[in-house]
Amino acid sequence: MRRPGLWAASTAAVVALGLAVATLDAYGTTTRPTVPAAAAAGVEDDGADCPVANTAPPATSLLPDPFTKLDGTRVTTKSGWRCRRAEIKELAERTVYGQKPAKPANVTGTVSSSGITVNVSDQGRSASFSASVSLPSGTGPFPLVLVVGGLGADTATIKASGAAVVSYNPLDVGKEGTARNAKSGAFYSLYGSTSSTGLLAAWAWGASRIIDVIEQSGGAVLRADAVGVTGCSRYGKGALAVGAFDQRVALTMPIESGTAGVPAYRSVAQESGAQPLSSGYSEQPWLGDAFGSYQSNPGGLPVDTHEVLGMIAPRGLFVMENPHVDWLGATSGSVAALGGAEIYKALGAGGNISYWSDVADGTHCAVRSEWKAPLQASINAFLKKSGTPPAVFRVSAKKAGNLSQWRSWTTPTLADDGGGTANGGTTNGGTTNGGTVNGGTANGGTTNGGTTNGGTTNGGTTNGGTTDGGTSSGSSGGTGGGCTATHRTVSSWNGGYQGEVTVTNAGSGTIDHWAVAMTLPAGEEIASLWSGTASGTGGIVTVRNAAYNGTLGAGASTTFGFTVNGPSTPPSGVSCGTS
Missing domain, CATH: 3.40.50.1820 (Alpha/Beta hydrolase fold, catalytic domain)
Known part of the structure; x- marks a missing residue:
């Protein structure tokens, strides 16, 4: 069971979603x-x-x-x-x-333009530590980055960038070079030198007390x-x-x-x-x-x-x-x-x-x-x-x-509990950033598990073509054997890129396995691939489902990802089959 004495919960942080252009x-x-x-x-x-x-x-x-x-x-x-x-x-x-x-029961301290002091006491024990502050130019109050050590x-x-630097010495809270049964520092002054809590959690506790004082x-x-x-x-x-x-x-x-x-x-x-x-x-x-x-x-x-x-x-x-x-x-x-x-x-x-x-x-x-x-x-x-x-x-x-x-589990699309947004969530059954809902994706994927003429809608492509090199709001795709495959470029750099392919069951029944074929341009080679198994690394590459993501119900989708070394040109001829 949860430990007593912890704070009451608050509602989760809520953010709104909006579609953006790559x-x-x-x-x-x-x-x-x-x-x-x-x-x-x-x-x-x-x-x-x-x-x-x-x-x-x-x-x-x-x-x-x-x-x-x-x-x-x-x-x-x-x-x-x-x-x-x-x-x-x-x-x-x-x-x-x-x-x-x-x-702890009591946390006090001070914040100035040059430093922070922290005083804590709990169950008859007390400890103190501090952190230094370096402010950016301009007028505060400032956001801050706590620099551990x-x-x-x-x-x-x-x-x-306009943020203050708060230098926090965690060794004041949990000292290194000690035996496990003789730990020392502000944390262990309160909770005992034989505490089973390691230094990382002690350091995290100290950072939280700095935030308390702020x-x-x-x-x-x-x-x-x-x-x-x-x-x-x-x-x-x-x-x-x-x-x-x-x-x-x-x-x-x-x-x-x-x-x-x-x-x-x-x-x-x-x-x-x-x-x-x-x-x-x-x-x-x-x-x-x-x-x-x-x-x-x-x-x-x-x-x-x-x-x-x-x-x-x-x-x-x-x-x-x-x-x-x-x-x-x-x-x-x-x-x-x-x-x-x-x-x-x-x-x-x-x-x-x-x-x-x-x-x-x-x-x-x-x-x-x-x-x-x-x-x-x-x-x-x-x-x-x-x-x-x-x-x-x-x-x-x-x-x-x-x-x-390293996984046998699939990733769900978590629902919105009544259509609102929470924790960076989705609204009205749609998602952004390549996530899926009801078997579809928004901004470069498929929508509601369907495609148009072998291509995707809402930021994708039609007729199986690509959009200007396959940026994150565009895709390439095709159909075959009851499934569709759409590609999007997640990110690119000088000498390579990261791609993601969304596979969708476009039929009315369940498919048990799928295979995606795609052709990489000359000079490109797959460096790594996840959530699928590839045959070949260059030219025509076939990617088959992993053990855990081959079964797809009607309209359901899954994804696999990969990185490529070479020119940042997306693959062509992306198609999906179930045979």
Whole structure:
């Protein structure tokens, strides 16, 4: 059951949807249309009132289904996700992080243009810590980015974007270099040196107390409703925990976080050269003590990191990774990000998650030019409520994971509970950003499971043709054997692009399998593919369904995705058959 003493729940953050035209963004990538950025919740945990059974799902070597509740039923509505998220949160605390306590009985402090002080007391114990503040030019109050450990996204770009930089030393809250039975820092002064809570959850707790103080300050200097967080390496692990466990954080930006951060535990255990789970557990007490039982048995974990990323949905998330250092497990990071993106898609907020590992510089925690424009766009969209999110996936061919190898579940389209919008959701049965409803997609997919003359309507193409290179609002497609296939370019860059094909059963009966044929132009080669199995990587390529997405009822749809190295010209002759 849920722990006593947590805050009462609030209603989920609500955002409106609008259709947008695909544009060429500042970093030269064609991005899909996006929904407006989702607002952060007004409370630390809006599912605190949700009952969570003291059970766990069956062990599995694949990524657990984020949409199946502990009682065995699946989430069907956006409002239902609130309590499913609460289940994921508590399972993560029980097995991965250790408990993150709720707000202590007393939190006080100060906020100035140069620093923040935090004083906490609970059950007769007290502790204090602080953070430094560096304001941008202009007049406040300012949005802010909490930089864990002073190491994260480029602070010059953050300030130039109009956000304050708050440097938070997490070691004041949970010190590294300690034994698990002798932890120290402000958190452990309150909850005991033998607490089973790991450093990452302790660091997240400290960040939440900083937000408490900003809330209480009256907003003269900093805005508590416009908080971002970033960190690199071990502090990237901490930044992920901060954003996942506090719904007041509007934008989460972990960088090169490695094992115990973004990379999926099940995948990283098999990724050559990646930091082993045993090392991630023993190097520092980052993870909770309970994780010790899973360091050689990740399949026994009731959660994985794709669900931790999903805890952030529909709020802003920009994951940055380095494919040049094997130890960082970027292949497993892309697996987790692709899995987390399915949660965003189900909530109708697919544009609110971005991922970028396609970088040239292999130096760990370097300031990278490739990330500057999407960083600015993320700050503008989620902290300043201006413009749209970057909505880009740039997966390096060096470390490209295949989600279809790691899941047996499908992604639902969560309903709107009466036609309103919630959590970046959809309205009146339609979706944006490539999500599906009633077997169809909007903005470059099919609508209501149907097509027109082999092409798509509402932003797609007709007669099987392509629209100007297949931007995110256009598609190519054809029919055959009772199914249709439409392609859209999700994003493109110099030397490649990411594509997505929507397969729809256009007949009146059920199909049990499908195959899509498409022709890649000369010089193009598939680098990675998920949610399907490909024969060939260049020229004429045939993609057949994965084991879990071959059966489609009348009007139902599914998707597979891929990245291509070479010119950014979309495939031609895209067609679907069931034989």
